[in-house]
Amino acid sequence: MIRLRRESKPVFLKNKNDESDAKGIWIGGDHPVVVQSMTTTDTADYEKTLTQVYELAMEGCEVVRCTVQDARDAAGLLHIVKRSPVPIVADIHFDHRMALAAIQAGVAKLRLNPGNIRDYAKTKEVVELAIQRGTPIRIGVNMGSLAPDLEKTMGHTPEAMVESAMRHVQILEDLGHTDIIISLKAHDVLTTVFAYRLMDKRLAERETPYALHLGITEAGMLRDGTIKSSLGLGLLLFEGIGDTLRVSLAADPVEEIPVCWGILKALGLREKGFEITACPSCGRAEIDVLELGRSVEAIAKEYTAPVKVAVMGCVVNGPGESKMADVGVAGGKGKGAIYRKGELVGTFPEERLLGALRLEIEKVIAEQYPDYKHEIQLT
Amino acid sequence: MIRLRRESKPVFLKNKNDESDAKGIWIGGDHPVVVQSMTTTDTADYEKTLTQVYELAMEGCEVVRCTVQDARDAAGLLHIVKRSPVPIVADIHFDHRMALAAIQAGVAKLRLNPGNIRDYAKTKEVVELAIQRGTPIRIGVNMGSLAPDLEKTMGHTPEAMVESAMRHVQILEDLGHTDIIISLKAHDVLTTVFAYRLMDKRLAERETPYALHLGITEAGMLRDGTIKSSLGLGLLLFEGIGDTLRVSLAADPVEEIPVCWGILKALGLREKGFEITACPSCGRAEIDVLELGRSVEAIAKEYTAPVKVAVMGCVVNGPGESKMADVGVAGGKGKGAIYRKGELVGTFPEERLLGALRLEIEKVIAEQYPDYKHEIQLT
Secondary structure: OOOOOOOOEOEEEOOOOOOOOOOOEEEOOOOOOEEEEEOOOOOOOHHHHHHHHHHHHHHOOOEEEEEOOOHHHHHHHHHHHHHOOOOEEEEOOOOHHHHHHHHHOOOOEEEOOHHHHOOHHHHHHHHHHHHHHOOOEEEEEEHHHOOHHHHHHHOOOHHHHHHHHHHHHHHHHHOOOOOEEEEEEOOOHHHHHHHHHHHHHHHHHOOOOEEEEEOOOOEOOHHHHHHHHHHHHHHHHHOOOOOEEEOOOOOOHHHHHHHHHHHHHHOOOOOOOOEEEEOOOOOOOOOOHHHHHHHHHHHHOOOOOOOEEEEEOOOOOHHHHHOOOOEEEEEOOOEEEEEEOOEEEEEEEHHHHHHHHHHHHHHHHHHHOOOOOOOOOOO | OOOOOOOOEOEEEOOOOOOOOOOOEEEOOOOOOEEEEEOOOOOOOHHHHHHHHHHHHHHOOOEEEEEOOOHHHHHHHHHHHHHOOOOEEEEOOOOHHHHHHHHHHOOOEEEOOHHHHOOHHHHHHHHHHHHHHOOOEEEEEEHHHOOHHHHHHHOOOHHHHHHHHHHHHHHHHHOOOOOEEEEEEOOOHHHHHHHHHHHHHHHHHOOOOEEEEEOOOOEOOHHHHHHHHHHHHHHHHHOOOOOEEEOOOOOOHHHHHHHHHHHHHHOOOOOOOOEEEEOOOOOOOOOOHHHHHHHHHHHHOOOOOOOEEEEEOOOOOHHHHHHOOOEEEEEOOOEEEEEEOOEEEEEEEHHHHHHHHHHHHHHHHHHHOOOOOOOOOOO
16 A cells, blocks of 8 residues: 555664574565664763663563764764674764764664764774774764855755755765665655655655765754654655664653654554554543553553453444554443454443453454464563 | 645634634645644543644644534534534434434534435435535545445445445535545555546546545554554645545654654644754764653643754754754763754853754744744634
8 A cells, every 4th residue: 555665775773793694684675663762871881871772672672772972972883882782773863983982882773973073084984994804884964054055056955955965975875885774864754755855856866866864953842743743754764765763752761662663563564562453532531541541551451462352431432443453442321342353342330341351352463373482582 | 856746625623613714724835734632531421622722722733623413412413513722523424314413413514325224215315405604524544444235246345346436426516515535544544545646647537636634544553553644644644645534543642743753743734833843863973862852842842833853862963963953962071062053053061052942943933933922822
């Protein structure tokens, strides 16, 4: 149903100290769209950072980026890369020594705009080491940090972002590095969408279909950031553009992960955990839908199988909506009905409703996902 | 930048007891996309319902729907319509007596699928009274309540929803009622998008470009519902489809309004209040961005002028990002910098930062929005 995905050159991410490839992940090609985030801790404080990496991974984050600003951060990175359950990306601002240290620490990827290093000999040193160690590089252009000359001549436009990124691409290509991923982030949804569309065209024309990392930068606080990212990144993914995504929220980064997954699930691109549909409640509701929904969410946290559950406040839409769900629950006065694919399983008093619902969910999992294990595994 | 809006036949909504048209609103045509919601209270309890109507209106909801299930609700509706600050829509399930009572109560619109009344004489009576009183009708097809024969032959498809809606349209047209709005809600994002696209085509072909009311039904709890609605409704609005929207959340309906506005603002379709961009914070942050962002949000609540504020955790992206904002604030160690369109206004110790920010915001408003009044007005 969704537009065919654009062709892209896959890149493999793996912390270099991992002997096997089991903890590595592909970005691009026909591989699933990858969920990313970034730590907000001081990278030098590696224990604290690792705790956040684990929290992110537990929530479903598949690649984690850490900023590397100084030698203390670089030292911390060594520990993080060794103990991380997921590939680690080093975010380098412009200091080539940090880039070298990060590659040597064995990171799975660098986020680096090579043009920012300014000194060609230093750039060459970094890129050659990256080639030698097989370290892919993401070129990440943000609207807020365009090259001054491009900003002056082209303004804050999608064209300026693409042009800016292509300069960095050219530097890597000239040095023989083509394990490239590109991002073009603006805080404005429309600008971001047009920039990625333009980049898709540009890369297709020059026959270098590098993978694209999607993001809206500085998207905002929890609600606005969720809206802008869902809209902008969702639109691009709907058009087949995007191999990995990061939702930027001014919030605990762990909050970013369910948003990423929500976007991917809504577009049918990936599956993870319950899909809960819940009616918005109205004057017809004979049960507290919000309360019931929260209880179902609490149950959902215990499973990773993709069970569809419909939570309905009354029997008007209840049976209908639950036909499209694996399990449905509709409220009545002091009691509730449970449905299985729209067929009534039974009516239960309110105090027994959740127990009956859980039983039905367990049955669905046993029948539809016989290989499913009731535990959360990280690796 | 956005795709040209589809042509649509505008419909005027107004509570019939209002002598002037001042509190009325147009849906469709070239009029701004309208924000709607629905009360969750018992309509018969009109004081409680009116309180919710006012809460919704204060948040920016422009049309409010109330369910009318029985004579008690219909009696409550009379009071609600008279005292509501915004147009009221009566949601009728199938009882033609409730439809008649709602029209007589002077509602601004009915949500009614005329085919559900089943008795032709009764349907005729309702539609003729609606024509006489100038009451528009929204046909609202939900995937969960398709006509059984269509469900059987066509399944849960966009085509079945469009077909179902067109049957109701035909009934209204045959009786001479063409003040029609149509909605096609599924809980699945892709199905919803394809259904509206199909309806757009179908209406264009038969040259009856009725206005479209967008919604994802039973979208889910707060976060998932926000993601699915932003993605699905945003996609359609981006394509120029949609004249009014309702975000359905299993949450307090007041929560639905900022999501509607967030979608419209992100697409540049409407303006309302501050646009706050905030960096997601990272190991570079020298200030608590989340805390600072929350303070800016608190300030934002006091104004309705569309001021752009950038909240940044450090000086790396701070100056750049704030060029695109009216006012920018970037954190440093124990102090912060304030920017005006990217130009440094000054550096302030942390305890004076918010005061300085507010002062700068007031200046922007005074200069850019001289007609702006620092008070929230409902009508």
